[in-house]
Structures are given as structure tokens and as C-alpha cells.
Amino acid sequence: MQEQLYRVLVINPGSTSTKIGVFDNDILIVEKTIRHSSEAINEFPTIIDQYAFRKQTILEALDEEGMNVSKLSAICGRGGLLRPIEGGTYSVNEAMLQDLRKGVSGQHASNLGGIIANEIAEGLNIPAFIVDPVVVDELDPIARISGFSLIERKSIFHALNQKAVARRYAKDKGKRYEDLRLIVTHMGGGITVGVHKEGRVVEVNNGLHGDGPFSPERAGTVPAGDLVELCFSGQYYRHEIMKRLVGQGGLVSYLGTNDAVTIEKRIQKGDKQAELVYDAMAYQVAKEIGSASAVLEGKVDAIILTGGLAYGKSFVKAISDRISWIADVAVHPGENELQALAEGAIRVLNGEETAKNY
Ligand SMILES: Nc1ncnc2c1ncn2[C@@H]1O[C@H](COP(=O)(O)OP(=O)(O)O)[C@@H](O)[C@H]1O
Numbered sequence: 001m002q003e004q005l006y007r008v009l010v011i012n013p014g015s016t017s018t019k020i021g022v023f024d025n026d027i028l029i030v031e032k033t034i035r036h037s038s039e040a041i042n043e044f045p046t047i048i049d050q051y052a053f054r055k056q057t058i059l060e061a062l063d064e065e066g067m068n069v070s071k072l073s074a075i076c077g078r079g080g081l082l083r084p085i086e087g088g089t090y091s092v093n094e095a096m097l098q099d100l101r102k103g104v105s106g107q108h109a110s111n112l113g114g115i116i117a118n119e120i121a122e123g124l125n126i127p128a129f130i131v132d133p134v135v136v137d138e139l140d141p142i143a144r145i146s147g148f149s150l151i152e153r154k155s156i157f158h159a160l161n162q163k164a165v166a167r168r169y170a171k172d173k174g175k176r177y178e179d180l181r182l183i184v185t186h187m188g189g190g191i192t193v194g195v196h197k198e199g200r201v202v203e204v205n206n207g208l209h210g211d212g213p214f215s216p217e218r219a220g221t222v223p224a225g226d227l228v229e230l231c232f233s234g235q236y237y238r239h240e241i242m243k244r245l246v247g248q249g250g251l252v253s254y255l256g257t258n259d260a261v262t263i264e265k266r267i268q269k270g271d272k273q274a275e276l277v278y279d280a281m282a283y284q285v286a287k288e289i290g291s292a293s294a295v296l297e298g299k300v301d302a303i304i305l306t307g308g309l310a311y312g313k314s315f316v317k318a319i320s321d322r323i324s325w326i327a328d329v330a331v332h333p334g335e336n337e338l339q340a341l342a343e344g345a346i347r348v349l350n351g352e353e354t355a356k357n358y
């Protein structure tokens with residue numbers, strides 16, 4: 001019997017890029033990454049204000065590739081900051097759209113994934129899905145304790161790619177993901193270090209506006225008392241401080257750009273400040289991996305480095321030199337997110353799974 005062909009458009013809005021792919025079943029036939037400078041992104045006061053710009057970017061990219069959208073079977077977007085939920089493929093519904101528009105758990109570009117997928121799908125009368133959104137929550141109870149009873153730690157991370165890369169690593173080693181103890185470090189616009197203990201992410205830093213290493217555009221953990229003083233100094237509005245932490249934090253705040261490639265060039269030309277800050281980011285990532293290894297009591301099968309920053313050889317070396325004593329370091333540059341989104345949609349289209357309801 002001939003296999004049914006499903007053509008799926010996948011949409012992955014990240015903080016520094018919009019990535020799209022078109023798949024015929026699990027075969028990628030079109031892939032496009034559009035990078036956004038921090039200036040371009042910072043022109044928009046809120047994430048939802050980026051909606052028309054991101055959607056237009058996607059439609060233009062499809063047009064450039066000569067892709068006829070009328071042949072699509074479904075559209076799948078990266079899921080955003082919803083209420084905490086278990087992993088899986090979800091149909092986009094009205095409750096989800098409302099929460100994404102509101103930013104019920106915060107503001108991040110991935111909130112636009114489900115919204116744009118739904119908008120294009122509605123016009124074509126086909127289903128829209130999201131898969132493993134950034135709020136997938138498998139934290140152990142102990143990991144939720146922040147040390148301040150009014151504030152609970154949250155699971156906000158690159159769930160889609162961390163899970164996809166971890167599963168791929170297990171498969172390559174001929175093992176089951178559920179049998180491994182891995183530390184997966186996704187290094188993109190945000191950086192998250194997840195402790196994958198036998199198939200569950202029991203500990204991870206909240207890479208949006210919680211804690212962990214600083215990243216190209218996020219502040220990560222900052223000294224709490226000093227932050228409180230700044231908030232009440234009368235110098236800043238709430239939204240300004242938030243923007244300094246998310247969007248204008250990290251590399252952007254020290255060096256004015258979220259682009260590690262530009263920073264590497266500046267370092268090669270002798271820019272000492274760029275060298276110090278870039279190495280400080282590697283140092284903080286290494287510290288977070290060290291603390292993740294304590295969660296696993298030192299019994300770590302492998303440390304996986306992934307995301308766009310994992311293309312940077314000197315950056316990867318600066319981390320590896322500090323942590324390779326813990327376990328083998330596997331480098332998986334870029335991400336598996338487009339494939340993981342397509343596979344999640346196709347599992348539902350071919351009846352292998354039923355889409356979950358939000
Ligand atoms: N070849 C490369 N070398 C070093 N850094 C890179 C390279 N390619 C991309 N990056 C950096 O990776 C970061 C973006 O990672 P990515 O995973 O694409 O982020 P996001 O999905 O959050 O937009 C940027 O700082 C970018 O400059």
C-alpha cells in the first residue's frame with residue numbers, strides 16, 4: 001500500500017531568528033532561517049507587536065522558495081509560554097490562543113508560533129498544532145523550592161530541542177532515552193541547562209526571566225538585592241527593567257549585539273571587552289553544568305551542547321575545558337526543532353497519536 005503523503009509547514013520563532021521548514025512526511029524539502037538583529041526586534045514594545053512582521057517574514061520566505069501553501073496538510077508552530085503542561089502535540093484552540101496573546105506565563109517569541117500557525121491554517125482550512133512548548137514541566141518537587149516562599153522556581157526552557165536532541169543522542173548510542181542521565185545545554189538567544197534523568201527533565205534553569213547563565217540577550221541570574229534597589233530607584237518603569245533582563249540583557253547589554261559571530265570577529269581583532277564578556281558567558285554555562293552534575297550525583301552519561309552558539313568552536317572549547325572532567329561532551333550545533341515539530345504533527349495526522357487538548 002502506498003504511504004499517505006503529508007506536507008507540513010513548521011514555524012519556529014526564536015528570540016533572535018525565525019526558522020521555518022516544509023516537510024513531506026519526515027523529509028525536509030524547504031528550510032529557511034531569518035536572523036533578526038537586536039535593533040530590529042527591540043523596535044517592538046511587546047512580543048505580540050511582532051506578529052505582523054514575523055508572519056510577513058514567513059510568507060515572503062515561502063514565496064521566495066516558490067512554495068504553494070494550498071498543498072499543505074497542517075501547520076505546526078513552536079509552542080509558547082502557556083500554563084505549565086505535559087509534553088506532546090496539542091491542537092491550537094481558542095483557550096490556547098487567548099493565553100498566547102496574553103502571555104499568561106510571560107513574553108517570548110515562541111508565543112507567536114501557535115498564533116501564526118493558526119492564522120495561516122484557518123485560511124487553508126487545515127489543522128494547526130504546537131509541540132513540546134517551552135513550559136513543559138517535569139521538575140522534581142525539590143527543584144521548585146527557590147529559597148523564598150513567595151516565589152516558586154518554574155520550568156521554562158528549550159523543551160522541544162532538548163528532548164529531540166537527547167532522544168537522538170540515545171538512539172545513536174543504541175540506548176533508550178529513558179535509561180540515560182544527561183545534561184542537555186541549549187545555547188540560543190536564551191540558554192537553558194536541563195537535567196534529563198531517565199526521560200524526565202527534573203531540573204532546569206528558567207531561561208526566560210528566571211535564573212541560570214546569561215545569554216546573547218538575557219541577563220540570567222542577577223544579584224537579587226541589587227535588582228530590587230534598581231527597581232525602586234525611580235529611574236526605570238517596570239517594562240524597562242523587564243526589557244533589560246530579557247531582550248536587552250546578556251551580550252546585548254555589554255556589547256550591543258546578540259550576534260556571537262560578530263563578537264567572535266571583534267575578539268579576533270583584539271577587542272578585550274568582547275573577549276572577557278564572551279568568556280564570562282562560557283564560564284557561567286560551565287558553572288550551571290557543574291551544578292546540574294551535582295543533581296545527578298556525578299553519575300552523568302553525557303553532556304550535550306546544542307543551539308546556535310554550539311557552532312562557535314572557541315565558545316564550545318571554553319565550556320568543554322571547564323566541564324569535560326564530568327562526562328563525555330557531545331556537541332550538536334543548531335537544533336532539531338523543525339524536525340521535532342514536523343514529527344509531532346505527522347504522528348497526529350497519521351493516527352499514531354491523538355492531539356492533546358489545551
Ligand atoms: N556559526 C556560528 N558561530 C557562532 N555562533 C553562532 C553561529 N551561528 C549562530 N550563532 C549564534 O547563535 C545564537 C542564536 O542561536 P539560535 O539557536 O539560532 O537562537 P534562537 O533560536 O533563540 O533565535 C546567536 O548568538 C548567533 O549569533
Ligand SMILES: CCCC(=O)OP(=O)(O)O
Nearest residue numbers: 014015157188189190208
Ligand atoms: C523561553 C525559553 C526558550 C528560549 O529561550 O528560546 P530562544 O533561545 O529561542 O529565545
